Amino acid sequence: MFSGVLQKMTSIHDKPIRYILDFESNFILMNQAITKEIHISKKGYCCLSCAGDIEIFANGFCKKCFFESPKSGDWIMRPELSKAHLDEEDRDLEFEKKMQLQPHIVYLSITSGLKVGVTRKNNMLTRWVDQGASESIILLELPNRYLAGLAEVELKEGYSDKTNWRKMLTNEFTKLDLIKEKKDALDRLSEELKKYKSGNETVYQFNYNVLNYPKSVKSVSLKKSDQIKGKLIGIKGQYLIFEDSTVFNIRSNEGYLVEIDLK
Ligand SMILES: [Zn+2]
Known part of the structure; x- marks a missing residue:
């Protein structure tokens, strides 16, 4: 079980690109999670500017920080x-x-x-x-x-x-x-x-580790659902691509406090 605040993955320009999902006390080598079942559960919020447990407005920031932080x-x-x-x-x-x-x-x-x-x-x-x-x-x-x-x-x-x-x-x-x-x-x-x-x-x-590309995609997010799950078949950009053609953009889910399980 991994837990922490979602922030965009770190990438290493290799063949294929390697991705790391960093948390404060641990990290996940995401390429090794390909072919595994991933469960991402929403546990709360942590604004990337003020660290408050306040609903994320955009770009990982609460509404106040989005309009006031120099980072946005x-x-x-x-x-x-x-x-x-x-x-x-x-x-x-x-x-x-x-x-x-x-x-x-x-x-x-x-x-x-x-x-x-x-x-x-x-x-x-x-x-x-x-x-x-x-x-x-x-x-x-x-x-x-x-x-x-x-x-x-x-x-x-x-x-x-x-x-x-x-x-x-x-x-x-x-x-x-x-x-x-x-x-x-x-x-x-x-x-x-x-x-x-x-x-x-x-x-x-740039070469991405994607086993096979979906013919069409459906986006899922923590704003709309408390749990995201699926079998990971690839990573491109900041998106996790699942076997059922759903895709999860880590970047647009920054600032959510999550627990992640790999099976
Ligand atoms: Zn804030």
């Missing part, structure tokens, strides 16, 4: 709203400086279709695994989050910034030549952002 400012989802480079505070300037004023990348990845995104440079492999990308390439390397956000805004006119999670989980993706896509994407950018072009032409590839 608007600049996280919309990098172009970053203001730390101007020395302007959103919720906590010191935290925002630490997060925003560091090297960021703008990338293209194939999750289901082609998407554009922004992440901290030292977090890129984790970011791509979390979204269930099959391949990725770096377009730009920029000194802060704000500039990366500006480039993303320019590129959003031609590319989606969302993952179609159903297609990602049924493994329906378009085969594309990312080297060529990178050239096309750079051509769309204004001169002042194009100068941040990354010389790294690596096409990063």
